[in-house]
Amino acid sequence: MTTPDQQSPAPRPPRPLTRDRIYRSPMGLAGGVLLLGLVGWLGLDAILVGEGRTPWLALAALLLVVPLIVAFTLRPAVFAGEDRLRVRNPFRVIELPWGQVASLRSGYTNEVVTDAGDKYQLWAIPVSLRARNRAARKEARRGAEAGGDGTARARGAGGSVGALGDGPVRAEGDEIMHGLRQTLEAREKAQSAQGEVSVRWAYEVAGPAVAGAVLLVVLLAVG
Template identity: 55%
Template sequence: MTSPTPPAEPSYADRTYRSGGGLVTGALLILLVGWVGVDAAVRGEGWVPWIALAALLTVIPLIVAFTLRPAVYANEERIRVRNPFRTIELPWTDVADVRASYTSELFAQDGTKYQLWAVPVSLRERKKAARKASRASQDDPFGRTSVHADVRDTQARVAAADRTVNELRELKERGADPEQSATSASVRWSYEVLAPVGVGAVLLVVLLAIG
């Protein structure tokens, strides 16, 4: 009697990259806008409650789109970028490069550029990391590495966005063989965000016009 075949395990586990600052900012904005909107809907008179509800339907999804939604999921086979209004999925074989200058960007082989909203570039953090690296080089001008060197200290000398881009480049270098990759390139619009924003905006314009 043969034992049942166990379910297939995923070949590669995703690494997830998100902006901590964006998550905190988004949560605070939702609380603030929700409090103001609900208060206006409850206490307002005439068309004010309906205008407040239409405004909430428009604004809340936009806050979610630009703060809570952005994320990058990557493994050794593909990268999936979840931006405010689109989700891009590419196998590493279709990726030309990943860069971080003033923004973090993904370049496809066909020349298309996608911004990585979940990996914001902080010039201030980059300058701070450069100062740490400069001090470290002055402490050890010959670049010698102690056996007791702390890897975390080395990582602290690199800005978060640059560190993330370096990790994504390493994954790209280890990308799956194109003959074995089961991932196909796709770009999908986020209708779950666009639909409520569009409906709320139309209602808001109509209510303001007749109010």
């Protein structure tokens, strides 16, 4: 018999089927780290050894530039879960249940389109025309080796960028978009993947940048 002190604990909420897949731009991350290092070195040097208004100007410039570098290089990411797609762009975070996603389009940029017709660019998944051309050449060579019958398709897929088994060779960004489309097709009708699209502005990024811009303008105006 169970006493009041021995009651079973409350059931835990169900865990998601899988963890979110996170997509970020390696080139953006590397460029952001390099830019932050360069800007930080120049700014701190001006603050420590500068004279007159120089330290204050350097401080204002850092307050303006550092958030912008973070916003456009380190911050962008795409989180693909079982029930929703979360897009973290430089100044906004968009959460889209799969049931609200109409399509995922790839052109000169990658973007998600909602049922309401709203479009949101996927900053973390950039388009590389060079990578597309390279993938197209590999696919053409693989087709030529197969002699048109597809028998060599699996042989060349293992070492090709963006290859999926015996599917076509794709650029890395196009391969990611293909995977997102597959998730959309599988989950858009699920009950747990319904809801409303939410958009939140990243004030934690925009606020310091605006403050730095205002301080810089004031310092330049007062001479």
